Amino acid sequence: MTSAAVVVCTWRGVRGEIPEETEAALTLGRKVSSALGADLHWLVVGTAPEADAEIAARQGVAALERIEDAKLAGGQADAFVEAMAQYCAQRSPRLLLFNQTFDTRLVAARLAGRLGSGAVMNGVDVEAEAGGRLRVTAAAYGGDTRVVYELAGEKSCIVALLANAVVPQPVEGAASSPTRSDVAVDLSGVEERIRVLEPARAEGLRLEDAEIIVAGGRGLSSPENYKLVEQLAEALGGMAGASRPLVDDGWVDSSRQVGLTGKITRPGLYIAAGISGASQHMAGCAAAKTIAAINTDPDAAIFRYARYGIVGDCLEILPELIRAAKQGR
Ligand SMILES: Cc1cc2nc3c(=O)[nH]c(=O)nc-3n(C[C@H](O)[C@H](O)[C@H](O)COP(=O)(O)OP(=O)(O)OC[C@H]3O[C@@H](n4cnc5c(N)ncnc54)[C@H](O)[C@@H]3O)c2cc1C
The missing domain is CATH 3.40.50.620 (HUPs)
Incomplete structure (x- = not known):
């Protein structure tokens, strides 16, 4: 032994x-x-x-x-x-x-x-x-x-x-x-109490491995506006993430959730649009090398973590960033 x-x-x-x-x-x-x-x-x-x-x-x-x-x-x-x-x-x-x-x-x-x-x-x-x-x-x-x-x-x-x-x-x-x-074990006494019929399977890249993440929060106001987050992520060659309320409300799949009860990420760049910066969210992105935040509230907690901050409406700023990112490609 x-x-x-x-x-x-x-x-x-x-x-x-x-x-x-x-x-x-x-x-x-x-x-x-x-x-x-x-x-x-x-x-x-x-x-x-x-x-x-x-x-x-x-x-x-x-x-x-x-x-x-x-x-x-x-x-x-x-x-x-x-x-x-x-x-x-x-x-x-x-x-x-x-x-x-x-x-x-x-x-x-x-x-x-x-x-x-x-x-x-x-x-x-x-x-x-x-x-x-x-x-x-x-x-x-x-x-x-x-x-x-x-x-x-x-x-x-x-x-x-x-x-x-x-x-x-x-x-x-x-x-x-x-x-x-x-290592030999004897599992003959284990009764089947739960059977997994169809395991959930995430396709493609994982958020945890993304080098660039653009994440959206409740400040986006409606599920349709989440496409701005996806478009900027695509234009930058990154992935789209979200705060938990967007998952809870069914706007996006849970595989996008960043935070304590979601994915713990460590990207080079994390852009947070309309996210307040609650500690449970930051647990999943605070290790990013650079955080950039867009928020209408100059006192939002996210600005304490952000290297770059834009005080303004993300519904106006995201389309500008998408345009700039596409031009820069
Ligand atoms: C046990 C537990 C676990 C949790 N786990 C997680 C987790 O894993 N991930 C997570 O994200 N949360 C988690 N939460 C929830 C967390 O506490 C917050 O409630 C959540 O992160 C808030 O999401 P939000 O920032 O999108 O929304 P809000 O807190 O509502 O913030 C919205 C922000 O958008 C800004 N805003 C509004 N309009 C605009 C606009 N037009 N343009 C720009 N900004 C605007 C507002 O000023 C505000 O700062 C957890 C909570 C608990 C209790």
Whole structure:
């Protein structure tokens, strides 16, 4: 039996993909495992990505492990919790690091309950101290505040890492040569309680990866005006985003929502049109290199974050920007 200090766990989940932020979690896992003086393991639940060996090598992974079982194919949280609980019973990892995805939200807290340990969501950093104590920094109160949790004891701790919280870095020096093994689990006792009939699938580029985002808010006044946001995004070669009220009111698809309960983005340029700058929205775009805002209210909170601000009506300014962007192409 191997004792794994830090395990980064990824799976295809109901959306059918290994999260692209896996390398960020592996980078953080490497830092923690090195501080603990132990190995970094990467556990893939279900089908592994094609490039798993290369990713593992450049991230300094010591052991690449896999759990495969038919019951894990349907995105059932019960099966994942059971599989992970059995894995932890076999390996006793000090830290289990997940990317915070839709599936992780279903699994992390329940797994912590099974293990009698703790789960920290919205994680942005983990530091390991002598003796194995972990200090986990997490975003709280809509992303406005950082909270530090100290996790002591010997049980396996669970941390879910926010997207874009860590920049993936390859290992310095020679790449590792990870061992590869299958982990046996018995899921025969897991009953099917939920069946995913048709997983939602987003087509094309993801907002989280966009270099330029033009986002619209309630200041657009009506759903028809959202096309101005889409047109400017297209003219700049970027993607269109939105604040949550536009999603709640059915103007746009939820895949466009930026913020705490939407996408966490890190573009080079974020143009916010008719968005007030509520903390829950800023949690999803404050890491942009440059924020430009258009708002009729000179005291709008968004101007505190913006490098460039235009006080004015976005319904007049957006068409001007679209024209200028098209001329500049
Ligand atoms: C638990 C929780 C989670 C949340 N998660 C999110 C999230 O993920 N993402 C998110 O966006 N929100 C989220 N919210 C909601 C958030 O608190 C705000 O209510 C929301 O972001 C406001 O959206 P808005 O800026 O479009 O609208 P408003 O706050 O109504 O702001 C509209 C802005 O447009 C300006 N304006 C009006 N007319 C014009 C015009 N013609 N031209 C230019 N400007 C104009 C106004 O001055 C105002 O500043 C969450 C809230 C909670 C409680």
